Structure formats: structure tokens, C-alpha cells
Amino acid sequence: MAVIKVPKTPKKAFDVHRRPSALLLGQIAHLEWAALPAAQRKPGQLPRRRVKTEGQAAERVAQLTTLVFAAQAAPREPGPAALVTLPPLPAVPAAPAASRGPARKASPSPARRVAGSRPSKKSHPSKATRSAKTKGARRR
Amino acid sequence: MRVSYLPGDTNGMPTGLDKLKHVVVLMMENRSFDHMLGALMAQDPRIDGLTGNESNLDTTGAPAPAKTQAAFQGQLDPDPDHSFVGVDLQIFDGNMAPDRVATMGGFVKSYFAERRDVRHSRQIMYAFKPEKLPVLTTLAREFALFNGWFASVPGPTLCNRAFAHYGTSFGHVDMNIFYPNTVFKSIYQRLDAANPRKTAKIYYFDTKSSTMEVVNLLQHQPQLFGTFDQFIADCAAGTLPDYSFIEPNYSDHDGDAGMILASDQHPDHDVREGERFIASVYQAIKNNAALWESTALLVTYDEHGGIYDHVAPPACIPDTFVAQPADTKTGKPFLFDRLGVRVPAILVSPWVPKATVVPGAGVAGGRVFEHASIPATVTKLFLGDYDDRSVREKHADTFLDLLTLDQMRADTPDFDLS
Numbered sequence: 250m251a252v253i254k255v256p257k258t259p260k261k262a263f264d265v266h267r268r269p270s271a272l273l274l275g276q277i278a279h280l281e282w283a284a285l286p287a288a289q290r291k292p293g294q295l296p297r298r299r300v301k302t303e304g305q306a307a308e309r310v311a312q313l314t315t316l317v318f319a320a321q322a323a324p325r326e327p328g329p330a331a332l333v334t335l336p337p338l339p340a341v342p343a344a345p346a347a348s349r350g351p352a353r354k355a356s357p358s359p360a361r362r363v364a365g366s367r368p369s370k371k372s373h374p375s376k377a378t379r380s381a382k383t384k385g386a387r388r389r
Numbered sequence: 390m391r392v393s394y395l396p397g398d399t400n401g402m403p404t405g406l407d408k409l410k411h412v413v414v415l416m417m418e419n420r421s422f423d424h425m426l427g428a429l430m431a432q433d434p435r436i437d438g439l440t441g442n443e444s445n446l447d448t449t450g451a452p453a454p455a456k457t458q459a460a461f462q463g464q465l466d467p468d469p470d471h472s473f474v475g476v477d478l479q480i481f482d483g484n485m486a487p488d489r490v491a492t493m494g495g496f497v498k499s500y501f502a503e504r505r506d507v508r509h510s511r512q513i514m515y516a517f518k519p520e521k522l523p524v525l526t527t528l529a530r531e532f533a534l535f536n537g538w539f540a541s542v543p544g545p546t547l548c549n550r551a552f553a554h555y556g557t558s559f560g561h562v563d564m565n566i567f568y569p570n571t572v573f574k575s576i577y578q579r580l581d582a583a584n585p586r587k588t589a590k591i592y593y594f595d596t597k598s599s600t601m602e603v604v605n606l607l608q609h610q611p612q613l614f615g616t617f618d619q620f621i622a623d624c625a626a627g628t629l630p631d632y633s634f635i636e637p638n639y640s641d642h643d644g645d646a647g648m649i650l651a652s653d654q655h656p657d658h659d660v661r662e663g664e665r666f667i668a669s670v671y672q673a674i675k676n677n678a679a680l681w682e683s684t685a686l687l688v689t690y691d692e693h694g695g696i697y698d699h700v701a702p703p704a705c706i707p708d709t710f711v712a713q714p715a716d717t718k719t720g721k722p723f724l725f726d727r728l729g730v731r732v733p734a735i736l737v738s739p740w741v742p743k744a745t746v747v748p749g750a751g752v753a754g755g756r757v758f759e760h761a762s763i764p765a766t767v768t769k770l771f772l773g774d775y776d777d778r779s780v781r782e783k784h785a786d787t788f789l790d791l792l793t794l795d796q797m798r799a800d801t802p803d804f805d806l807s
Contacts, residue, residue, distance in 0.1 A: 252803045253523050255668050262462055262659035263641050263648045270468055270655060272418070272546050272601070273640060275564040279603040303651075307597040307642030314599040314607070321611045 265304025266341075273306040274299070280313035284320065286330035301341060308339035405740020405792030410683040412767055412789075415635045415670050416553060417663055418546065418655035419471065419694025422538075422731040426529055427516045427699075428457045435746040436529075437536040439516055443699045445497040453497045453511040455697060457518045464512040465656030467503045469695025473544040473562040474718040475499050476730065479695065480543060480702065485719070491701035499695060514697045517660075524664040525733065527802055528671070528688060530744055533736040533791045537749020539702050540692040540729025541760040541781070549691045549729065550601055552760035553634070556782025560710030560725075562717055571605060573779055576764040577613045580632055580771060587771045588630035589613060592620040594638035594652070601636065624673040624680055632767050637666050656694060668804035671737065675803065682797060685789060686737040687763070693730035702728040703750045703757055706784045725781065728759050739801055740792035747791065761785040 277300065282290055300306045316336070423439055430438030443455040470476075482495035501510035519526040541552035547565070548558035554575045580587035593600040594617045600606070606613055615623070617638075623629045637653040654663035667688055675681045708725035717723045731749075748755040761779070766787040768775045 252805050253527055254805045255524055255665050256661060258650055258659050258662040258665065260648065262662065263650055265641050265643070267641065267657070269640075271564065272655060275547060276599065276601055276603065276639070280599070280607075283603050283608045303640050304642055307640040310599045310640070311597040314596050317607055318611055321608070 265302060265307075267303040269300055269303050269306040273303065273310070277306060277309050277313065280310060280317065281335055284313050284316045284335060285333050288330060289333060300338060305339060305341045312336055312339060404795045405685075405738060405797075406770075406789055408683050408740065408797075409685060409738075409770065409789065409792065411629050411631060411633070411680065411685070412770065413629070413633045413635065413670070413674065413684060413686045414553070414763055415637070415667065415686065415688045416550065417637055417667070417688070417690045418639075418653040419692060419696070420654055420660075420690050420733065421693035421696040421698040422700070422733050423455065423698045424459060424516050424693075424696045425522060425525055425690075425733045426519075426534070427455070428519050429526060429529060429534075432519065432530070433744070433746065435536075435748075436534060437700060437749055437752075439699065443514075443697075445494050445514060445697065447497045447507050447511055448501045449507055453514050455514045455516060455699070457516050458512075459515040459517040459521070461521070461661050462657055462659040464515060465694075465696070468656050469500050469513055470503060471545050471692060471695040472718070473542075473712075473716070473723070475695060476543040476693075477717075477719050479697075480730070485721075493697070493699055493701055496695070496697040513695065516697075522660070522664060524668045524671075524804060525688075525735070527804075528667070528735045528737055529733075531802055532738065532743075533741045533745035533747055533788075535734040535736070535747045535749065535756075535758055535788075536752075537700075537703075537731070537747070537756060538689060538734030538758040538762075539731050540690075542692075542725070543702060543727065543729040544692070546691050547601060549760055552781070553691070553763045554602055554606075555779070556761045556764045556785070557708055557710065557779035558725075560708075560712055562712040562723055573777060573782075575602075575606060576632065576767050577606065577610065577634075579764075579768060579775065581610070581613065583772055587632070589632040589634075590615050590630045591634045591636065592617055593636045595644065595649070597642045597644075597649075598636070598638045598640055601639070620670075621673050624677055627677060627679060629680060629684070631771055635670060637663065654690075656696075665806055668806055672804055672806065675801070681739060684738070685740075685792065687734065687788070688737065689734040689760075690732040691760070693732055698731045700731045700749065702730055704728075705757070705759070706780060708779055708781045728757070734758065736788055736791055738792050739797040739799075740794045741798075742794055743798065743800070745791060747788075756786050758786050758788060762787060 300309050427438035430436045439455050444452040447453045478495040478499045480491045481489050482492050496513045497510050500513040540549045542548045544562040548561045551558040577589040580589040592615045638651050639653050641651050650662040651658040652662045652666035654660050674684050705728050712723040750757050761782040762785040765782050765785040769787050
């Protein structure tokens, strides 16, 4: 049987500054929930603060996953669980050189090539609607 | 139910089942069947893909045809709507009548709402040329491709992944995974509690990607989790659990060795990295001869991600749970009596005849699968009779009867990831 060569993904695909998807925001919300003792969990209270980029979301996921595992590994003390304060959001990571501004300007994404120039964020008619809709969905 | 046109079908007991010791499921993100594999119909008419005549109307009333112009990245930004109400529009094209028919005609309109750009919205109809996806299309042509594997819920990721873990989403049609009152055990908990005990693991990519199965498993059963590096090591060492569920990398992030690309194929992540991830899972199993002989790998997607597919999701037996109008946002409750949009699904094993196509809904001898088929199959294989499961899982078809060959194949492909 022939061996099938699988092409490498170009480095320009990497973008830690991409907007985090609703999936990542949901994952963070649930990890934050899981990191708290039962007495501190209140439906609707999370997420408290939003991550702004996909790279920051990844750092937050790591932070919370480590916290949850550490809590599970710790010996259980009798009585009510101690109050847990979630750590602050990690900083937005810097992008590697390959994904920084100048390179992206020289090589625009296919979407922008296809769709042409987009209106600015302020004037984009669907932005406000989408933002409000997403916020509502994410609050739950 | 037996499949009528499987090559090598002998109507006897599947021989490969005698050798089967491991089931591995890889669940990718947010791509529809037609988008990824629909163009394969030109190579094999048994595949229920795109004829070239499929279209939706855009918001100007002009036809937007399905074209093989999908790009690896950039066309699906912003993320297409795949909330319950968004998928309802995609399936029913805005018709809310009680006797409405699924037309699959609302995809372009739904995507238009995300950016208000008519030209851009038509890209939701695009499909990949087969040569652009050498891994997925090779697996589809070499092993068993399901024409009728559907998402369990016409909604987003987490409720669909819940069906793969629990056989139900406990009434959820959204991204809410707060399941403090789960009334059925996950497949992992069932196996772990079995006598004799069976082994199971969810392998997530790394700590920065983590798992989407957060609340119950990560919190209460951390021993059921491992990383993808551990999966690779377990394959090499021959220590793979009886059942493994693999999660791809959900984010671009920095790792010890530099940039790590998301491999989940969730829009707008580059599809090529997902191809490489699928190939790496396949090769990890295949490179261990004993493991390859004794393992069945299912590659599937959690849901369609708002991307076009032409097959109307069929009705199914209602779950005992009901999603309320406040949750569906359609003004109506949902009884879990209809499946979600069709997704790619491929069963890989050296005991599967080459180029098997499992017929789907609406065809003589056709079979319908959904994500509840995963715990149903694993339970049937490792636990046998098991009553304490959801109605949907109890009625879900299982798929290991597709391992029909008497002799293991020696002609299976290899992928070069160098």
C-alpha cells in the first residue's frame, strides 16, 4: 500500500490573537465552576471576566485544569470546604513573529480576499447584534 | 439489522470481533458530511454526497449552489451559528408550522445573519475537493464510511458531546454542561465500575487544551483522563485502555517546543492540522501490530457547525428529557425526537472490507447512527446487557458488526507525517 504524504500546516495558520470561540469561553466557564467548592457555585455567576484572545483562553484553561486536578489530589478535610478564590486571568500572550502584524498584512486571509474590504467595527451593522446575542448565550 | 451491500458480507458472525480488544473514538469539531466528504460521490455513487445540483437561496433570493471551493481557513469567520435556534433555521428555512418539512434550505440565510455580507454567506455551501483532505478521504475510501451518522442534537458542541459520553444530554440543547444531577452514568464510569473492571480514558491534547467533558469527569474522576502524549505512549507500549476517547487540540497556543496549532478543525482553525491529527491517531495505532489487529477506531465530528449538508435529519425515538422553549429559543419545546445535521463518520479497522459504504436513512437496508451509538456500542462490546441507560442510547444502532472480514487486511494505507 502506498504511503500517503500529509502536508504540513503553514505557520501562518497560527494565531493566538484570534477571538476566542464560544466553545472556549464555555469551557472556561465550566472549568471555573468546577474549580469552586459546591457551596460557592451559583448558576449564572460565570464567566466573571472574559478572556480576549485564543492564546489567553488556552492559558486560562491550563490554569484552571491544574487547579481542579490539584484540588482533587488534596486530602479531604472534614467540615465545610475552604473558600476558593480563582486566580486572576493570565496575561494575553505575545504572538510569535510568524503570526505578527506585518506578515499577516502581506498575506491576508482567504476570507478577506474573497469578501473584499470589510467595514470598520464601529460601522459594521451586524456587530452589535451579534455581540448582544452572544453575550446572552454566554451568560447562561 | 444487517447491511445489504457490504463487500465481503457473509451474513455470519463478524470475525474481527473475536480479535477486538480496544475501541478508540476520535471526535473532531464542527464540520458537516457534505462539507468534508460530499464531493466523494463523484468517485463512488454509493456515497450520499453532493450531485452538484444542491443549493440554498441567499437573502437576495438568488440560488447559492454547493461548490467544491472550501478553503482550509478563512472562509468561516465569523463562526457559523450552530445554536439550537440557528440549526432550526438551517433545517427548516424559517418554517415554524406544526407540519413543517425539513428542507435544509436555510443555511445561507443563517450565515448571512453573522456578517450581513451576501457574498460571504454563500460560502457556507462550500465543500472540499477530496484531494485537499488526503487523510479523511483516504480513510473514507479504505474503510467504512457511514452515509447516515447524525449529530444527536440539532444544536452546539457540548450537548452533542454529552450524547457520546452519556447517551443523552439530560435535556440540554445548548452549551450548558452543568449536569449536577446526571441520572445515568457515563460510559467511562460504567466501565470503571464493571466486574471485572474495564478500563477507559479520555485523552485530551494537553493542559492548555484540556477537555470539554468538564464537570462530572474532570471533577470526580481525574484518573479517567490522560494527555495525547500519553495516548501515543500507551499505543507504543500496548497499554491502551479497553475504551479511549480522544479530544483534539482546541486552541492555538504556545508549547514547550514552540507554536502548537489547533487540530480540532473548528472554524476558523486550519483544517490541515486536523488532518495531521487524525493521521497521527491512526498511525499510533497502526504502528503497533498487535494493537492494530485488536482495535477499532471511529473518527467522527460532534456536529456540523452550521455548515451545509443536504440530508434532512431523521426523526428518532424521543428521549425522556424535554428542552423548554426558554432553552430552545424557538418558542417550542424540544422532545429530542429529531436528530441533528449529518456529520462525517468513518470506522477504521483491518477487519473492515475496503470501500465499505454503510447506507443511510431512506434507503433499503439503511441504518441511522448518532453519537449515542458510541456508548451503546462500547457497552454492548464490553458490558453486554446494561439497563440503566437513556432511551435514546438503548435504541441507538451499534457498529461493530461492520468488522466482517475472515482475514485481516494487509493492504491498509500509511500516512507520512514527516
